[in-house]
Amino acid sequence: MPEASVAATSTLDYYLLGPASPGGLLVEEFELADDLSATCLRTAGWTPADGWWSSAALARAVRADPDARTRVRAVTRADAAETYRRLGGGALPDEDTLRGRFRDDVPLAGPAPLRLGLGPAVHRVLFAGDLDAGRLAALRAALRLDGSTDPGVLGTGRLRVDGTAFHWDLRRAGGVAWCLDVTADPVDRDMLRPLLRRLVDVVRGHGLVPATVECLR
Structure with missing residues (x-):
């Protein structure tokens, strides 16, 4: 965690x-x-x-x-x-x-953006704000992110609890915001809800402001 x-x-x-x-x-x-x-x-x-x-x-x-x-x-x-x-x-x-x-x-309700591809739904938390190099490094450490081969992903975190695999990617969103893409496989919303809460608190603590949560299917 x-x-x-x-x-x-x-x-x-x-x-x-x-x-x-x-x-x-x-x-x-x-x-x-x-x-x-x-x-x-x-x-x-x-x-x-x-x-x-x-x-x-x-x-x-x-x-x-x-x-x-x-x-x-x-x-x-x-x-x-x-x-x-x-x-x-x-x-x-x-x-x-x-x-x-x-x-x-x-x-905030509105049509979620379409996601092309297979796999579980992605819960995308959008954040407003910016990070300098020092704050970004601190956030990556706090989220326990590993490197990623995807050029659009700044780091990936993973957690496995009772057979459920959680995965989160930190991304730059449109050059003006940030997003955290979170998945659970298999989907367990009772476990996903507190994890989303904890991850959002981590990002808030590093200066970004949550703007919305989207469910991309």
């Missing part, structure tokens, strides 16, 4: 709002369909002056605008709770309560 710099102990994604000293929180969750593709992004922001507010516009901005991405930094729930307390919010609500703060979701 990949070691994450952002621990996968929560089901929501937490970001500090900056860019310098933290001034608030951004909390997000991807809602997944039965095939584990993302149907919408649920999101809420909090600042001491404004309390909780809809952050759909900010969520879109950090995935489209490099300057907006400098305003957020992925953290663990524990770090988010400490910032929330320090900024005067008290005890950070539990995750079920935080879901009640989500308003004005960002829809």
Whole structure:
């Protein structure tokens, strides 16, 4: 199992709002369909002056605008709770309560791109952002990637659990984003769901922002 710099102990994604000293929180969750593709992004922001507010516009901005991405930094729930307390919010609500703060979701559902070829479905997680050479090397190490003979793949990770073989490839997507292609053979969504969560947390911890999850069949 990949070691994450952002621990996968929560089901929501937490970001500090900056860019310098933290001034608030951004909390997000991807809602997944039965095939584990993302149907919408649920999101809420909090600042001491404004309390909780809809952050759909900010969520879109950090995935489209490099300057907006400098305003957020992925953290663990524990770090988010400490910032929330320090900024005067008290005890950070539990995750079920935080879901009640989500308003004005960002829809993501749409036709998945076609994949030519045989084999199990590919779950493609798209990420916004960029990596310099040092951060890319650190991410490759954290994802435990080996070299690949495919010129489009920057590294491949593998894991076998109870007869299920998991495989993930890190790719550059269109020159402007990144993607992680994850497969399970045979498909076991109960095992695939937590692995996807853990892998996304690893990538988030290295500065990229998840944008959507597609299921390519």
